[in-house]
Amino acid sequence: MAVNDIPQHPPFTAEFKESLFNIPEGEKIQTCLQCACCSGVCPFGFAMEIPPGRMIAWMRAGILDEMLESDSVWMCVSCYACTEVCPKGIPVTLALMTRAKEEALLAGNVPTELQSALEFSDQYSNPLGESSRKRADWAEELDFEIPIIRKVKRPVDVLWFVGDYASYHPRVKNVTKAFAILLNKLGIDFGILGSDEHSDGDSQRLAGERGLFEKLAEKNAKILSRCEFNEIITTDPHAYNAFKNEYPQLGFDFPVRHYTEFLVDHLDEITPLFKENGKAKVAFHDPCYLGRVNKIYEAPRQLIEAIPGVELVEMAHNKSTSLCCGGGGGGMWLDGFRWEKAEYRLSEWRIKEAVAVKADILAVSCPYEPPRFEDATKAIAGAKKMLVKDIVELIVDAIDI
């Protein structure tokens, strides 16, 4: 057997630059005006030594090595704010930042915190390092049975892809249980994969681990191809994004809807269930992968406005300009690293905006958000009494179960 060379840290070579042009619309990088809107709108741009705009400038100047030595790319939360704002339509998040993370990761430049989340995702199919056998344990806390497809062995109308944080995180499990209660109440014919479900892999992909993403996608596709269902629904915008936009590129096509879209279709059945609910001002935080990336802005708002006694208020950043909670692009696994670099939490910025509009409740619709924003309410003046609730929790609180 030939001697196996140890992978050396390859620099950001001209090959890397060329490879960006192979990504759909990647060639647009050549049209960059150097207006720096991307660096300006980036929520962590201030903490990056080489923000996206400068990255493009340096690539043009042939300065590539320095980019690898810098750890700026690990500040990227993959929130698509740069992609949204770019006047030339350059897919900055996908064609530049994600590719740069991939290159850094291949070269072994990975922050330690992120390393464990990736290893866990490979070993246990979830980034939290929990036993994959316990993926459906949350269901045991309910007083009715959650159908697990492998056990019930029958076709279902709706396959609910639960997701990592929704399955394991103690705070987010409350949202998961609320959604189960609502599905049950509405008489939806649904099932879950239970311990056969694997991480959707989307955040790992955005953290630069494309190979791991593909491996997880293949595992999910394999199990899903054996199940009979009409559509997938999920409370997780990252899983939604994976099924909607990424899995089809690997040849895995499954119809998917985010739960907010699904519930809007069932509003006629939900509305008669509502009871007297008091009054509350509710601000809605658009998750990056529901809003900016997939342009679903109205469904969550329609649901919130349907709840009795609720006044929906908009924060300064909303819809396409929404802020990131800080959890995207591997952010869930880089809190320590990013705090060291920036001494700032994006979730606190958001809570300040919610305080400014005098919201009683910050409504969310992504499993990364309840713990991040709840922590932030403890740190921000005037937010101590603010509640952070997923929309499905608000709905279930407002109906008689």
Place this chain on the structure above:
Amino acid sequence: MTEIVVIARLVPDLVEELEIAPSGTALDLSWLRVIINEFDNHAIEQAIILKERSGATVTIISPEAEGVEDMLFTTAAKGADRLIKLTGIGEEKPTNLSLAQTLATMIKEMNPDLVLNGVQAHDDITGDLAPQLAQLLDMPYVGYISGVSLDGGKAKAYKEYPGGILAEMEINLPAVLGIQSSEEPPRYVAISKVRQMMNSTSIEEIQSSELETESGVVIKRMYLPEAAERAEMLEGDEKEVATKITSILQDLGLL
């Protein structure tokens, strides 16, 4: 070229809840999942660091277990040169002595300069595999090593003692070292590289000689830690609990 051999074992993964077999004297293997022994993972990293530093051929030997191929390909993606799966391991865990005998026969033929093994494993807390191997290979053994460098025919290694004492040792090669930790934490290797290795590298299979499973030590009973009933739970709201704690501490004469 320096020849380094690393023995890497898969051990029960403690993320899963351990269950006792109906016999009451062993773990229920049907529920067990295995994972690389953390100390062996450090031994692999140390070998790769030595290869990076001054060149070496690194051979990884692993007793067969579920998932051992993935683990071996991962070491190849990190830089290991030769992957060997030791077959013929039965359901029952072989004794360290018989495993050491089989390994010694294999390793002798490789003429290694350095044999690395994790200093212990959580199913081998006494860590006697490496010293037994050293005895059989007629090589010196030093355990609890964190950091190794090679210089001519000698290794310089740091051995940890309790109480925060560190000894710098010079060891004549060839030698067997029990690794406590590598100089740098085990590296991450992208899954795409591991998958490339699966297509471009092969794993050699070597049949072990007859392995003993009886060591003369008899396990009479295996059981999960039993909760004692000495704890007293303090009930009430924060203020009541605080008052109770204060009075307990006063009664004990601590306040």
